[in-house]
Amino acid sequence: MTQQAAAASRYAESLRLSVAPMMDWTDRHCRVFHRLLAPTARLYTEMVHANAVIHGDRERLLGFDPVEQPLALQLGGSEPTLLAQAARIAQDWGYDEVNLNCGCPSDRVQAGRFGACLMREPALVADCVAAMVAAVDIPVTVKCRLGVDEDNDYEVFASFVDRQAEAGAGMVVVHARNAWLKGLSPKENREVPPLRHDWAYRLKQERPALPVVLNGGLASVEAVQAQDGKVDGVMLGRAAYHDPYLLHRLDTLQAGSPLQSRQDLLRALRPYVEAHLASGAALKHITRHILGLFHGQPGGRAFRQILSEGAHRPGADWALLEQALVVTVREGDRAAA
Template identity: 75%
Template sequence: MTAPPSIPLAQLRLSVAPMMDWTDTQCRVFHRALAPNARLYTEMVHANAVIHGDRARLLAMDPVEHPVALQLGGSEPELLAQAARIGAEYGFDEVNLNCGCPSDRVQAGRFGACLMREPALVAESVAAMVAACPVPVTVKCRLGVDDDQHYEVFLAFIEQVAAAGCGMFVVHARNAWLKGLSPKENREVPPLRYDWAYRLKRDRPDLQVIVNGGIATLEDATEHLRHSDGAMLGRAAYHDPYLLHRLDVAWFGGELRSRADLLRGLRPYVEEQLARGVYLKHITRHLLGLFHGERGGRAFRQVLSEGAHKPGADWSLIERALALTETRADAA
């Protein structure tokens, strides 16, 4: 078997997690403006939807997003292979298989976190995807399911899937509890065990290992770089997106720019989207956390939340929100 392509390490240091209902193309373009060097991920899309659904919507991607990965859900190797091929044809730089989502709907479909109990099926799926598409095929997983407490079981899962052609694993460093917890609780209640991800990197230095889960500060993220190939931020990147910019500058260099300056750089994209018939609210919903923790941040959110859904809302609303925010900051 020809060795699958690997991802340049510099592209793995900083990434933004796939998040349902959040990391659509408008969100990713915003995150790219903040962090030119981050690796971005789509929302999870089921393989069946890629094959039979509205690809123009489901696989929408702006060229500025690169490098960007398509995350797939599913458990049927033939369908995953077909969806992976389509994703590569649409220009995605990586296809990632979800083995970590714990929702009831996902379990009912026999994919997501419950696949950690079926390493042979995951390996078969990865092998089919690798054979079907020319871009790296990767896996995002948990440490285990429910009461799995043995590192050796986790390592065996990784090794079986790696042997099928997966060279990069994003490890959400906690178990998924499939009964009794909501998806939100599954992101917060099971304890984090970063040491398992670190140990995996030591045991298998040939694999690319990215740490995910509970990373909320620049200091947290930087610590992970000492033990792994990268840090993937999820909700912290969405609720406090300026953190992405701070990390990008700290890790890759460049000049720290103001929040307002970064946002104004997005104006041509916003106006292009509006001209294509996209409503402003579909863009501004991703901007609400830009002034998180800053004086004037509440005013910024309020102006956008109350005005973006109104007919004719355009860039001037964003300028009004910025002006109000800047005025309150100056008054501090």
Template identity: 65%
Template sequence: MSIPLSPRTSPLPADDWRICVAPMMDWTDRHCRYFHRLLSPHARLYTEMVTSAALVRGRQLRLLEHSQQEHPVALQLGGSDPHELAQAARFGAAAGYDEINLNVGCPSDRVQSGRFGACLMREPALVGDCVKAMRDAVSVPVTVKCRIGVDDQDDYAGLQHFTETMLEAGVGVLVVHARKAWLQGLSPKENREIPPLDYERVYRLKREFPGLVVVINGGVTTVEQVRAHLAQLDGVMLGRAAYHDPYLLAQVEAALYDEPLPQRDEVLRHLRPYVEAELARGTAFKHISRHLLGLYQGEPGARAFRRTLSEGAHLPGAGWALLEQALAPCSVAA
């Protein structure tokens, strides 16, 4: 699909990891990513995790759909079979993704039962084999997203050994969620909140491996925090904050790249061609509008904006007119 983006769009450096939006299950689908691209021309976007089995055995290549305007965009894969991951990486590269990222950080029971995600922190040699197989299969960067530790493996030495193994496998970019994962006893939600953040451990990693591009993830919610991390690291990956308050992406973009800060309604109006094209191909409006709910977070009219979209998006015929209706209280407040 080719839909014109905002005039704010600028050239996207392929090797820039300064600002990234995390892969988030059930959230960072193609509609979400298109919206985030309007807010941030430079952010590196990531898909939801796609299992290698779904692509190779299930042949669900529809999971690779994305628009050309999303670039740079990375495909995140989950799996632990080197041969299968290599084939899945080939599919991703053929579909046009700029990067293939291996998930070594998800703590959910479902992921553990498939022997991938955070449990692979205990098997760095296997992860290295997976990375080597993927790198041999594709020419785009193969990166890894991990935790600082898992369960009782909670010291710097474990992260150091994992990193050394990744470097030996040819990894040039490591995204580190600065919390360890408890695989037993905590839910995925609790694993995003309860284990304490240890930013210093990630900083130390960068000091000891200066040639490695290190991107930090976890607990970043403000432009000031982004700036502070970038003083010591190569990149920052925003997660839930960028989803629940997406205007944060525009604010970070303006701060880091000297881009003008757009008005929120301006962003939505640039989204209109995409919305109308998707409706024409049969996409339900609710699948797009759910990603917009936080755009006016903290602003006058935000509650009415969310309520109008939430209550009307599932109704037959919902489309751009509903978005205009939702915008009305925000325009009055402005």
């Protein structure tokens, strides 16, 4: 196998399970924790606008720990030249993929002419994709919805995807809902518009050479396993965040690796936490991402409460997490008795 073929194989394998880019959530602390949980999954940054990449604080916006890789930078924007420049910067920083956001429905995104409203400008999106593809050697991909507002035509959706594939997009992530640009909040846009997984299935069936990853409504092992053979991979959003052990269960099933306990996974994070604290940063910036580790388990509420109440206090350190673990395990043992 050539070096290029091996790289392509690793890339395809990492698409089988990924964690969605989520604003205010998938920062570098979240991604390090998710990498411990899911060594083979592909991780994505929060969306960063191309202008911010070019003119902003790159260490703050783009910095990451090498353990996070394979890692993709999600870009927002609609100016081909600026997106190409931002993609080059991303490649120089060591990212493995650049993903263009064509799915975010927030008012701020609409006002800037990017995100979900780009679904109605397929030619412009194709120009953006082509410019990025010409600028970098790493894969350029697109994350989109099925349509906007009352759009209800599969052929229009498929045509949008085709334009991006023709422009050089190496993969498409389909959030299998419409985006409602008026009347629904971003949170409601993740829950209210009906899911149509069948559109993603049909897209893959009709375009077998195009990698298709499904996003939306996947919140259990059974729901993810039901996608086998229908798409190339699945992308978890809030489910991976609110129930992170689900991510670990899925990764071990796909990789054939042994399941680790929640306690062992958390303790594996200790060196990162202590390095973070040694830099003068606060514990709360990390613990907010691990509150759901014992989701649905006896003691899970106590775990969340101890961290929520204690992590923001001056001097909070690893001892707080050990305290939370002791209480959680004790309650779990009581429940089992």
